[in-house]
Amino acid sequence: xxxxxxxxxxxxxxxxxxxxxxxxxxxxxxxxxxxxxxxxxxxxxxxxxxxxxxxxxxxxxxxxxxxxxxxxxxxxxxxxxxxxxxxxxxxxxxxxxxxxxxxxxxxxxxxxxxxxxxxxxxxxxxxxxxxxxx
Amino acid sequence: xxxxxxxxxxxxxxxxxxxxxxxxxxxxxxxxxxxxxxxxxxxxxxxxxxxxxxxxxxxxxxxxxxxxxxxxxxxxxxxxxxxxxxxxxxxxxxxxxxxxxxxxxxxxxxxxxxxxxxxxxxxxxxxxxxxxxxxxxxxxxxxxxxxxxxxxxxxxxxxxxxxxxxxxxxxxxxxxxxxxxxxxxxxxxxxxxxxxxxxxxxxxxxxxxxxxxxxxxxxxxxxxxxxxxxxxxxxxxxxxxxxxxxxxxxxxxxxxxxxxxxxxxxxxxxxxxxxxxxxxxxxxxxxxxxxxxxxxxxxxxxxxxxxxxxxxxxxxxxxxxxxxxxxxxxxxxxxxxxx
Amino acid sequence: xxxxxxxxxxxxxxxxxxxxxxxxxxxxxxxxxxxxxxxxxxxxxxxxxxxxxxxxxxxxxxxxxxxxxxxxxxxxxxxxxxxxxxxxxxxxxxxxxxxxxxxxxxxxxxxxxxxxxxxxxxxxxxxxxxxxxxxxxxxxxxxxxxxxxxxxxxxxxxxxxxxxxxxxxxxxxxxxxxxxxxxxxxxxxxxxxxxxxxxxxxxxxxxxxxxxxxxxxxxxxxxxxxxxxxxxxxxxxxxxxxxxxxxxxxxxxxxxxxxxxxxxxxxxxxxxxxxxxxxxxxxxxxxxxxxxxxxxxx
Numbered sequence: 001x002x003x004x005x006x007x008x009x010x011x012x013x014x015x016x017x018x019x020x021x022x023x024x025x026x027x028x029x030x031x032x033x034x035x036x037x038x039x040x041x042x043x044x045x046x047x048x049x050x051x052x053x054x055x056x057x058x059x060x061x062x063x064x065x066x067x068x069x070x071x072x073x074x075x076x077x078x079x080x081x082x083x084x085x086x087x088x089x090x091x092x093x094x095x096x097x098x099x100x101x102x103x104x105x106x107x108x109x110x111x112x113x114x115x116x117x118x119x120x121x122x123x124x125x126x127x128x129x130x131x132x133x134x
Numbered sequence: 135x136x137x138x139x140x141x142x143x144x145x146x147x148x149x150x151x152x153x154x155x156x157x158x159x160x161x162x163x164x165x166x167x168x169x170x171x172x173x174x175x176x177x178x179x180x181x182x183x184x185x186x187x188x189x190x191x192x193x194x195x196x197x198x199x200x201x202x203x204x205x206x207x208x209x210x211x212x213x214x215x216x217x218x219x220x221x222x223x224x225x226x227x228x229x230x231x232x233x234x235x236x237x238x239x240x241x242x243x244x245x246x247x248x249x250x251x252x253x254x255x256x257x258x259x260x261x262x263x264x265x266x267x268x269x270x271x272x273x274x275x276x277x278x279x280x281x282x283x284x285x286x287x288x289x290x291x292x293x294x295x296x297x298x299x300x301x302x303x304x305x306x307x308x309x310x311x312x313x314x315x316x317x318x319x320x321x322x323x324x325x326x327x328x329x330x331x332x333x334x335x336x337x338x339x340x341x342x343x344x345x346x347x348x349x350x351x352x353x354x355x356x357x358x359x360x361x362x363x364x365x366x367x368x369x370x371x372x373x374x375x376x377x378x379x380x381x382x383x384x385x386x387x388x389x390x391x392x393x394x395x396x397x398x399x400x401x402x403x404x405x406x407x408x409x410x411x412x413x414x415x416x417x418x419x420x421x422x423x424x425x426x427x428x429x430x431x432x433x434x435x436x437x438x439x440x441x442x443x444x445x446x447x448x449x450x451x452x453x454x455x456x457x458x459x460x461x462x463x464x465x466x467x468x469x470x471x472x473x
Numbered sequence: 474x475x476x477x478x479x480x481x482x483x484x485x486x487x488x489x490x491x492x493x494x495x496x497x498x499x500x501x502x503x504x505x506x507x508x509x510x511x512x513x514x515x516x517x518x519x520x521x522x523x524x525x526x527x528x529x530x531x532x533x534x535x536x537x538x539x540x541x542x543x544x545x546x547x548x549x550x551x552x553x554x555x556x557x558x559x560x561x562x563x564x565x566x567x568x569x570x571x572x573x574x575x576x577x578x579x580x581x582x583x584x585x586x587x588x589x590x591x592x593x594x595x596x597x598x599x600x601x602x603x604x605x606x607x608x609x610x611x612x613x614x615x616x617x618x619x620x621x622x623x624x625x626x627x628x629x630x631x632x633x634x635x636x637x638x639x640x641x642x643x644x645x646x647x648x649x650x651x652x653x654x655x656x657x658x659x660x661x662x663x664x665x666x667x668x669x670x671x672x673x674x675x676x677x678x679x680x681x682x683x684x685x686x687x688x689x690x691x692x693x694x695x696x697x698x699x700x701x702x703x704x705x706x707x708x709x710x711x712x713x714x715x716x717x718x719x720x721x722x723x724x725x726x727x728x729x730x731x732x733x734x735x736x737x738x739x740x741x742x743x744x745x746x747x748x749x750x751x752x753x754x755x756x757x758x759x760x761x762x763x764x765x766x767x768x769x770x771x
Binding site: 010012017018044045048049050051052053054055056057058 | 643649
Binding site: 135213214215219220222228473 | 521524526527528542544545548549551552553555557559560561562563564568571572573575576577578579612615619
């Protein structure tokens, strides 16, 4: 059998639960085009043997991904990617990055240091997210 | 389970049976001594072998108890391996019973083989046993060295099948001590002390009563008197006559006409003075006749030589029963008392 | 959900001291359950009771539907890797596998050999010469190849260095994924358990303080911080696990099923370690319905 395309890693200090970290890493890889339709995710046994984590955690992450329609489990074979997230958004990355760069240089000229920029970005990001929900 | 027992025990078994083989070979090579055919003294080497044989047959059960029995469970408890082995698919009871059976068999077989070899080798000497009597001056030297009867307390435990019983008992005693004390070295010490105490106590407190003893009342004569003790104040301290050949005499008492146990009159001391101590006649038959005429007799309580195998059988059965009982207790304790 | 372990008012006394008292809880099948608590809390006693090495002084314990240690069938269902992972020093690695094969009816020899080979252990090596990590791996191999329904491990990684610890847990989790066995393992270090467990039992001072699915426990416990206030004014459905106050601020760990709506609080989640520490610090006898008997006032 062909080897898995990606490997997972866990950040113990992120405060994000391990299962969510796996879900995020798959989504991330899908977005960046690292994972394509038909690619096989590592088997539960492989993930468990590598990360020393509970198999139920991996199963839960894969179930979540399956629920989102991103992957499908084929019993006895493995879990395969069924949809990619890279499509249209990937094309929009370049212009957005350019705009963000321009915004960053404006912020620097206004006298903001790195920490202030990060804080401003995160608070704005969170407020916007909250307003979206509401 | 037998495999594991054997795997853990094989080195010790090889060492023990190796030594046993050396001992048996030494006896075979030396050959049986032949006293009685004009030999008055035993060759020094044979004398050493005779004593060494008795020591070895007594030591083997003790060693089995100390080195095989005591560590059997306590070593596992000390190293924590009981937690490994008691969590396999075999119950503690089966584990213990198998171990006790396999190693117990090795111990009893070794004791049986050694005793067989020693009993065979010492056969002619045991057969040459005769009662000691006071030798009058001028009497001929006996034609052979006299040895203790094989039924006598010391030799009995080093002949026949009794060592098998001793080995079984000592081994299980060691196992029990290991279970109760949970530590190897104290268990070894306790095993040795208790077994030694049993070995001393049994010949004097238990063995005489294993079968009803015979009684015989005899006239005291110059020919059969074996002991005559006099103290400084010319009082008679001790008077004994020889029992039947090869018998184990338990009591040697002077009785009067009514059958009461009494002390013989003190003048008897003069009937058989050892030569050189007095100017009196050294063998005065008339003196003994006078004693008999007054109604004094000597009463002997003894186990005859022919009872040797009966006593051996009973004592072996007794020790095997004790061993079985202790094994049962060990199984119970292993189930309920141990962590 | 079927239970792999059921304890009812379970207690164990050594001479005068109760190592475990009145423990009633269940451990579900098919999970990896972490047993956490400070040293001397009774973790080993509990696991030894479950393996049948000890018998309870009071109450009952049922493991895989049977009495622990009761007969060969029960022994076959439960594997136990004891503290300090004892092995026979004079026997070789291969001898240990043969021991497993001879003493266990369900022994999976191929699995055992594969594991030993992958671990790089020399079958002819005497077990007494193995490193702590290798010895633990050998003991784990015996436990796994026995193919039990439940594998109990008493502080399996306490004596191992970080690398050996990681390898041990990787192998354990792989066996769980492969054979679907239930596992109960104890540790006094929460970090060891954080990734591998999905169920938790917290034992403090011989009693079970907390038991439940890890996700659920993390989801229902919150850290609240805000202006100083009396814990008695909290809503009835918020159970206070720990509370500390300064002149102006109050910080609480609370357990609640309901969302926290009070805007005065800044709400944050807890890590497993925070959660366990909150329970360890909780005074004994603080009931599920009650407020903490003592609060820290400064």
